[in-house]
Amino acid sequence: MEFYQFLYFLFCLSGQLLLNLSFSTTQLCRPIQSDALLQFNDSLTVETDTDSDCDPKMTTWKNSLDCCSWDDVTCDNVTGNIIGLDLLYSCLQGTLRSNSSLFALRHLQSLNLAFNNFCTSPILPELSVSNFSSLVSIEISYLSKLILLYLSFNDNFHFAPVSFPKSNWSKSLQSLTLSSTRILGKIPDSIGELKNLKTLELDYCQLIGSVPSSLVNLTKLTRELDLSKNKISGQIPRRFWNIEKGTLESLDISSNLIEGVMIFLVTLLRESYNNFPGKILFLATDNGFSGEIPSSVCKLSSLVGLYLDHNNLFGSIPQCLGNLTNLSYLDLSANKFEGTLPQSLDSCALLHTLNVSHNKINDTFPK
Structure with missing residues (x-):
């Protein structure tokens, strides 16, 4: 009898251990x-x-011991x-210091710190950043497995070109x-070392300054390149167009x-973009481009x-714009175009935005 009681005790003990093990794995x-x-x-x-519209997600973090269940x-x-x-729009305020535990x-x-307010004392004051701004620490490059990094709309974040992360992100x-x-100046040459980038928004x-030649190394940039709303000058070098190899879906240099x-x-x-099977969005608004639009544009069917x-x-x-089905x-406003609207535009069944205002066009849209 005592032997069976002992077996029953071992059975209960092993069951409890299994329960504890199962619980621990969760x-x-x-x-x-x-x-x-x-x-x-x-x-x-x-x-x-x-x-009041931001979402203070981090305030709930201490409510549970399992950080994997915490918001975002x-x-x-x-x-x-x-x-x-993902701490997008999380009401955060403070300084991302070089010894921040985030870098551990x-x-x-994937790291998203967009739409917050990181603005107190500078992380690296020797780089002469004002005392209400925050220079992004080079230690952020310790996060060497990052695939996605979003720091948008933190107006007081500064990237100094001399300290822009390089090789740690080149593969990931x-x-x-x-x-x-x-970014305090020109487009950093080191961005050209991020050879697996598919999206770059600056x-x-x-x-x-001008577009650096190092960007030609971004041969996998297939989704979006946004360089708009800056003071980039000069002409676009021919080698620049090698970066997308006819696969970039959105190019904005406006x-x-x-x-x-x-x-x-x-x-x-x-x-x-010859024979490109996808769709292209090209924005060159508000620059210094001159001349006539050649009819060869009508062959960009994508x-x-x-x-x-x-x-x-x-x-x-x-007149051949109707070939772009x-x-x-289509926005050609605020130029010096003359004449009439192409009758062929009537063939553009998907066209729902057409702006040719502030030109010398004396016509209405084809019926």
């Missing part, structure tokens, strides 16, 4: 990474008084490592979005100081959007 969060998140949380403040924290299902952190999360693949990073941050970054003759630009577009407004273009609008957006 706790994916690694304590050291949980502590790093909480330290990062404690280093910042949540400010909702100035913006993503963990690897097998290892329990934190691989994603070395398994991060596929999407870099720095819209409305400040709009509203206060960039100056609102810069770029110059060039339109026939040259269209020639480069044709060379890059165009869905063409924005050439606010340039120095003149002559007549090509995928065209949905």
